[in-house]
Amino acid sequence: MNERHVDLEILRYDPETDEEPAFQTYRVPCQEDWVVLDAVNYVKDVLDRTLSYRWSCHMAVCGSCGMMINGEPMLSCKAFVRDMPDRIRIEPLANFPIERDLVVVTDDFMDKLASVKPYLIPREEKAIEDGAHVQTPAQLKKFKQYTLCINCTLCYAACPQYAHDQNFTGPAALALAHRYNLDSQDVGRGAREDVVASNAGIWECSFVGACSDVCPHEVDPAGAIQQTKIASTVDYFMGLLTPERDR
Amino acid sequence: MEFVQYHPTGLPGTGILITEGSRGEGGILVNKDGYRYLQDYGLGPPDPWPRNKAMELGPRDRLSQAFWHENQKGRTIDTPHGDVVHLDLRHLGEKRIDECLPMIRDLATSYVGVDPVHAPIPVRPVVHYTMGGIDTDIDAKTRIEGLFAAGECACVSINGANRLGSNSLTELLVFGARAGLGAARLAEAEVSHADEAAIREQAAAGDRVGRLFRNTGGGESVAGLRREMNATMESGAGIYRTEESLSRSCAVMNDIRRRYADVVLEDKSNVYNTDLIQALELDAMIDIAGAVIVSALARRESRGAHQRLDHERRDDEAYLKHSLAHYVAGEDPTIDYRDVVITRSEPGERVYGGAHK
Known part of the structure; x- marks a missing residue:
């Protein structure tokens, strides 16, 4: 050889x-x-x-x-x-x-991952006797791409915003929040909004897209963040129009 | 510990796994003559395919053993990273491969320079999973009070002498959760008390690290000993074993265990010292290797991932048992046995290929 x-x-x-x-x-x-x-x-x-x-x-x-x-x-x-x-x-x-x-040292990243509540927040608990949680392939397809993240933190090393301000929640954590927000079994979007739409969340992203360029699994965190911006904006205006609406 | 699973389709050199899914989609295994050799080993007939428990979708132990026999017959393909057979996906077509097996296309293209759309992937059996492990009960409790184990390190016995793909998920998700909940419950319930024996043991463990730091003579290298261990475990305790091959590896491992005392750390730092971590890992692996060899020597039968060329039949009379290896400092472990508890599934003849239908 x-x-x-x-x-x-x-x-x-x-x-x-x-x-x-x-x-x-x-x-x-x-x-x-x-x-x-x-x-x-x-x-x-x-x-x-x-x-x-x-x-x-x-x-x-x-x-x-x-x-x-x-x-x-x-x-x-x-x-x-x-x-x-x-x-x-x-x-x-x-x-x-x-x-x-x-x-x-990855402590900051680990804290940020935890901060977006990266787990299913169901509408109501379902007992084991009540059977399986059903999800269609179409429902799975909506968020599957964002489940492929391996937490390698390459996107944080590439992100100019994270370099500029370490308070920024950052690409992988925001993409993970988006993954759960899109899950048909989850109703936690409101609970995640505090972190996701905070002054360290999605609005700090300047959409350079470096995170998606370096992602080894084509998770596209930049795309996730832009989609979250739209969803969050819709939520905000719906909240103004119908204040009693449960997010 | 004698049951070590070989995954039948890893990439040569790196050992990267090519998932069973690629055979589930209809990928075929062929030898150097392009022949689907599995039909010669009780896994045929080849058609129709793919079908469960037949040919390429036979169990991992049988597929790995079939490779060994093909290799003995000189019908495998020689490469710089060892002998291989071919996993052919070409007939699935580019669209199906991209849709169902995108990661396989990526891995094969990147790591062996083969695009499975246009060429077969070279594969060979690779060491994959240890069915044995730290003895635990159904709550993931070990024999040491307060210590829980789950995952590949544990043996809660959901695997037998062979193992089904993806069973590791059950080991992690189900028994990982049980371990965590059990440990939390124990921590809440127990009033902590000073256990003098345990404290003395911890002090001894600390001294083990100190001794590695202080050792200056000898000059054995962790990487060198590890390579020798890999080689002897592969040649003597691999897919097929004999009394002679196991005894030879046992002697080599005893020699490696002696020489381990002369391991010298180059890295004396207290910060993220991976020289130290690798030395401690090697120490543990030497013990594990000993447990694999000695339990394999004592099991004079063939069962699942443990195949003895000198004892080819399964012997339920004598060996429908778990082997329990007990640590003895500086020596081979001692072995005793516990009966297998049969609940719903009686052990039967393992028949594949659909001949029984």
């Missing part, structure tokens, strides 16, 4: 010993079918065991190996070395604090 030597410039940072992050370069013999994660694993296994990064599935499902690769947020398990130049610059995902090397 053909080997090609690639220089990986990896941003290193250990808060115990380093004043600030600095690049370290590793020369890696890469095979033709390798992804960047394979090259990083080579560094870890052969060249330098002190390198820290997250990864698990190696098939773009778990969402844990996101990195800035030549300035672009990507899943390193889906970024093929064959598509890259001979020098590859690898940094932790932008817009997050660095915990260590390529590992970022």
